[in-house]
Amino acid sequence: KAGVTQTPRYLIKTRGQQVTLSCSPISGHRSVSWYQQxxxxxxxxxxxxxxxxxxxxxxxxxxxxxxxxxxxxxEMNVSTLELGDSxxxxxxxxxxxxxxxxxxxxxxxxxxxxx
Amino acid sequence: xxxxxxxxxxxxxxxxxxxxxxxTYDTSExxxxxxxxxxxxxxxxxxxIRQEAYKQQNATENRxxxxxxxxxxxxxxxxxxxxxxxxxxxxxxxxKEYGNKLVFGAGTILRVKS
Numbered sequence: 001k002a003g004v005t006q007t008p009r010y011l012i013k014t015r016g017q018q019v020t021l022s023c024s025p026i027s028g029h030r031s032v033s034w035y036q037q038x039x040x041x042x043x044x045x046x047x048x049x050x051x052x053x054x055x056x057x058x059x060x061x062x063x064x065x066x067x068x069x070x071x072x073x074x075e076m077n078v079s080t081l082e083l084g085d086s087x088x089x090x091x092x093x094x095x096x097x098x099x100x101x102x103x104x105x106x107x108x109x110x111x112x113x114x115x
Numbered sequence: 116x117x118x119x120x121x122x123x124x125x126x127x128x129x130x131x132x133x134x135x136x137x138x139t140y141d142t143s144e145x146x147x148x149x150x151x152x153x154x155x156x157x158x159x160x161x162x163x164i165r166q167e168a169y170k171q172q173n174a175t176e177n178r179x180x181x182x183x184x185x186x187x188x189x190x191x192x193x194x195x196x197x198x199x200x201x202x203x204x205x206x207x208x209x210x211k212e213y214g215n216k217l218v219f220g221a222g223t224i225l226r227v228k229s
Contacts, residue, residue, distance in 0.1 A: 043219040
């Protein structure tokens, strides 16, 4: 079974631009979560989507948004990019079984550099 | 809010030896999940081991085992017979019983010497 895939793997943008990152979960997984990883702040939760609905949100400004499609694929968007948005963005998917909780499996990440 | 603390920024171990990575957490919940993830230089986050708080028995996965002390809110990872491939950043993570928000510690860099 294929793992979580993220595209693109690397991205360079300039301040003020916007960017869209894509995540395809493991087949059958319905929950997708996004995390930002930076040397200074570590790993921080952005948001989680389940059945096309945002179920949980971290403490990030409104410039960060996301969505999930009917096939569970997810995208996150960052508008008006700032230098501080340079980070590794990780996507994770989980099966979401009847108990309501499952292990999350991570993709390889998208490295975003804002110049 | 829940917090996870990894007090060891960096650890070293000789190949074939045993090393223990520490993790403490703070929560008022009674049911939750704890994880150790490994992130090698390739940056792919890999699940090492998972522990359900309601289970008293410590989780074990081959050479990896945990010491889960619920009352002390401690969750350490023991790696036995360390291998060069174990070199990576290790993250301890907490998750509430429901939902998929992971709260991560700052990480511990593990170096394995040959």
